[in-house]
Amino acid sequence: MAGLKNYKKDIYRCIHCKACRFAYSGEPDKSGYGDYWGMVHGCPAGNLNEWEAYWGSGKLWIIRAIMENNLELTEEERDILFQCPECGNCEVQCDNLIPITKIIEEARAAYVQKGLPLQERHKVFSESIEENNNPYREPHKDRTKWFHGQKNKKADVGYFVGCTGSYRLQDTASATAGLLGKLGENFAIFEDEVCCGSPLLRTGQTKPVERLIRSNVKLFKEAGIKELVFSCAGCYRTFKVDYPQYVGELPFAVKYVTEYVYGKIKKGHLKLKGRYDKKVTWHDPCHSGRHITLHARETMDRKQYREFSEEWYAMPKKVLTSVPGVEYREMYRVGENSWCCGAGGGVKSGYSNLAIETAKERIKEAEDVGADALVTACPFCYLNLRDAAKEAGSKIEVVDLLKLLDSVT
């Protein structure tokens, strides 16, 4: 509860205006198409469960009741507070600038600190990370098994692969490494890399996180890494936003792969030889989108924030549309108003129905703009959208941007 108390003033600022339910709550005049016009639903948990408790405002009032000892934290409250992919849409819509995502995370941490039972699949995260340095119960020694080049070498650029890339989406990791190689980059991959800590932080299991953070920072610092590149949006967000809270300013720069590739394309360092003749749309991952722009909002004035935000959300689209043959179609909810894929915040593992139903909604949105392919650059979004497309019987192809780029370079 100590962490939550730091946010008391923020929590009490909620006036229950309910703008947090929507995307484009400040743009009711926005033109659209089909079912998408003006403000539309923007909160996956509220959208599925409908009850006030599941929207951002409802969660804040539940947390307020807990803080005032009018409500106990029990498994019932857990299943409300944990049913949220922490996409951050509510926070974008809130004109009283309440850091709702962080508050929900703190409430989850308060729940864990009380020693109350976690969902079994969330509990596995900490057990497996403690034992294997990854949440997948995979042996640590296999972490870089997919990579056949020289490991742990001296380089200015490091590639943080992450647990999902290392064990579940190795083709994404290979594509990223391939891309870095084609760019002529001398980059390093490290056998001693450990989980970034994101699955623990998002599910309130904060205690074991510090070991992971210190281990990773020490590893890259001692290796002399100047720039660390990420293909996992969750890992990137954790390094960018969470790590400095534990260790202060990082001794190396962190770059998300789309930002990195965009810089190379701008300088003409990346030659795109192949074609991708399809109608394509882009899904902004929350961890590399809203979480980063919301973080920037804390330190920038309004003008700076607007400019940064516009450029940040435009970058991956510029990368995508630089591929010859791509016919770009824009979905309705994009940028800071993007609809979440539903996988984040421990939802994919703990509340899979919410994850899949949320992703199905995104598949529908992509279909409505006539896209053949829904492209993204986050392992969680990719896996969940792919599962949803399959379950919905959709013909749409869910594509990993890095694999696409690797195939055309």
Add this chain to the structure above:
Amino acid sequence: MYKRVSSEIVSQLAEIVGDRYVANSKAILASYLSKGIMGIEAELPEVVVRPGGVDEVRKVLQLANENKIPVTPLSGGLSGGFSLPAVKPGGILLDLTRMDSILDIDLDARYMVVEPGVTTGRVWAHFRRNHPDWAPPIPDGAPPAATVVGDALERGFTLATSLYGPQADLVLGMEVVLPSGKVLRTGSWALKKAKPFYKWGPGPDIGGLFLGAQGSMGVVTKMAIKILPHSEHKDIVAFGFDSPEDMVNASLEVLKKEVSVMAQGGNWWLVPTRLGPEEKIDLEMTKKSGVPDWFMNFELWGRDEADLNYRRNLVREVMREQRNSGVKSEEWELHPRQKASRLLKPNKIAIPYALFKGSYLFITWYTPWRDAAEFCRVAEEKMNAYGIPPVLWVAAIDNGRQAICMPIVCYDPTDDSSVEKIRAFNEETTQIFYDSGWLNYRPDPTVHAPAAARNAPEYFDLLRRIKKLLDPNGIMHPGRLGLP
């Protein structure tokens, strides 16, 4: 006096609306609570029910009536944000958000029929997309989750209240479920074959009993309400003044020309208190940046550019005349972004006042337009005396026949002494304002309603008897309007 909601009642409610739409878990009940904006006192319900249609509402009310359980109807949005029980036990909270259809739009008789859960954002988008020449009467300044029905029932503002009067004046007919379970229609709609084209029925206007009743007489399940002509030719012309007297007197001359859909303003405190936390806001800077001490924005809608120009010129001409007769006033050149944010409907302008101290309360009063200056003087003096930032908003109703005057009381909800201070401020000013002959908007149950009852004994006596007739067991939102 009232019975508690037993598990048997919960089961019966579930039989009526389905398991999925009944909840009595402590967390779900807690999620509905709201303190700030419209009031700071509320009780939790014992169960929340989300009916899907009028028949389900009817059955829920019958069950509640038979068992003497309080019912609080909630349309959905901020305008109904304080629709929470005023008594203990809290009984049933009837959350009407599932009833969210736009049922009819008649462009000839110029009305729409909506259910209670239709939000301002949704209905606005629907009209922009399908009927751009018409505007639904949505509340101005209320966020997009507010509802048309909630705002009308509370006699709130529309985006064109300065021209057409409060939203309730635009209501042509209602479908109301009474506690007995009987369904009543008002106005011409009372006749079996008639459409809701006319506010008046065969006799007296029964609809008036439900407008401003705060859910204490029955549950409105459908509302027919006028739609308004809309144009893309819009502008805001703003003027600054040295005093509230100049603001009120000069603006009245403009309002008498009946050219502005909305005239609203107040003092310079309105600007900095929505920008950020008190400790980070340089108040002197705001003053130096050109925000006038007092100001009035006139929102103009022209049929075309020529008509808009005519309106702009007319407003400026009247203000010139006022200056010539001694009024201290200058046109305030608004930044295009300021204009755009004002012209955007529905907008979120009223939301960020929580940034300044942590929360805020709108304590709203009606006065004759001329009295608005005196209201501002008294409110400013009392707010200063209580150490409350004197944020004052004033707007015109029905071309300045009346004013709506609103101290925006910024307070720290985490500090009990701050909360106590605004309670004391509200108590003292309520007495002063009633003694001045002014009228409270949406009287709260603990301060305004008892004072109103003391000041209008005959009115309240009749109201109580009417309530007894419609709601013999007193189940409808008891206590909220000072009625059982």
